[in-house]
Amino acid sequence: MINKAIGISELASEHGALIDNMLELVHWFMAVLAIGWGIFFLYCVWRFRRSKNPKASYYGVRSHASHHIEIGVIIVEAILLLGFAYPLWAHRTAQYPTGPDVVKVRAVGQQFFWTMHYPGPDGKFGLTDPALISESNALGINYDDPYSKDDFLSGELVIAKGRDCIIEVTSKDVIHNLHLPPMRIQQDAIPGTVAHMWFKPTKVGTWETICGQLCGAGHAQMKGIVTVKESSEFDQWFLENSPKPAEIPAGLTGDDAAAPSKEAASL
Numbered sequence: 001m002i003n004k005a006i007g008i009s010e011l012a013s014e015h016g017a018l019i020d021n022m023l024e025l026v027h028w029f030m031a032v033l034a035i036g037w038g039i040f041f042l043y044c045v046w047r048f049r050r051s052k053n054p055k056a057s058y059y060g061v062r063s064h065a066s067h068h069i070e071i072g073v074i075i076v077e078a079i080l081l082l083g084f085a086y087p088l089w090a091h092r093t094a095q096y097p098t099g100p101d102v103v104k105v106r107a108v109g110q111q112f113f114w115t116m117h118y119p120g121p122d123g124k125f126g127l128t129d130p131a132l133i134s135e136s137n138a139l140g141i142n143y144d145d146p147y148s149k150d151d152f153l154s155g156e157l158v159i160a161k162g163r164d165c166i167i168e169v170t171s172k173d174v175i176h177n178l179h180l181p182p183m184r185i186q187q188d189a190i191p192g193t194v195a196h197m198w199f200k201p202t203k204v205g206t207w208e209t210i211c212g213q214l215c216g217a218g219h220a221q222m223k224g225i226v227t228v229k230e231s232s233e234f235d236q237w238f239l240e241n242s243p244k245p246a247e248i249p250a251g252l253t254g255d256d257a258a259a260p261s262k263e264a265a266s267l
């Protein structure tokens with residue numbers, strides 16, 4: 001109810017309901033705190049008004065109650081963090097979906113747009129190397145790697161309804177953040193590292209993505225599009241966009257393609 005009142009966006013992922021429940025709870029809790037502290041503030045303004053207290057007290061509070069309350073708060077917060085938050089996070093990050101239906105995407109941020117890298121029908125990303133980045137090879141894909149031959153790029157994030165999606169998030173320049181509000185998920189894109197996010201879309205539709213880190217003068221324009229298609233329509237889109245054998249760069253057939261070079265690190 002309070003989520004709706006403050007304009008939360010439409011929900012379109014499986015785990016998102018849990019996030020919304022937590023947000024609802026936290027918002028109510030914060031509302032109670034805000035009203036409680038507001039009342040306490042007004043009480044203090046009245047209780048310590050000048051006309052009733054012409055002389056300041058230089059001793060202040062002399063009981064230790066507030067110390068004990070502070071220590072209690074620290075203990076409760078430590079239990080919440082170490083006992084609940086960390087184990088829950090460890091559980092979620094230890095359990096990546098697997099199987100042929102999983103949609104895998106690499107999302108590469110740069111000032112001020114995203115490029116989506118799809119692994120093609122083989123389901124494996126080709127190696128990338130920042131040294132190979134050029135005007136014709138925006139992500140520095142190593143086309144000597146056999147796995148890269150069917151890879152393709154998209155300016156839009158396209159995923160499938162009802163199928164787990166794993167996104168490898170990284171950046172070419174500064175720190176960005178791929179934020180998908182209807183999926184209730186976001187992940188920092190940090191140059192030199194690859195971070196994973198996974199979720200299952202539950203609704204067909206098109207929404208905007210947001211860059212969730214202030215990344216430069218064009219940050220506000222760093223909008224993207226996420227489209228969730230029905231599974232069969234996604235498969236069709238995926239095949240239409242995958243390079244046909246004839247479009248694969250000359251000289252790179254299965255036999256004479258070079259083995260992945262050791263220097264070609266993942267971006």
Ligand SMILES: [Cu+2]
Nearest residue numbers: 176211215222
């Ligand atoms: Cu950005």
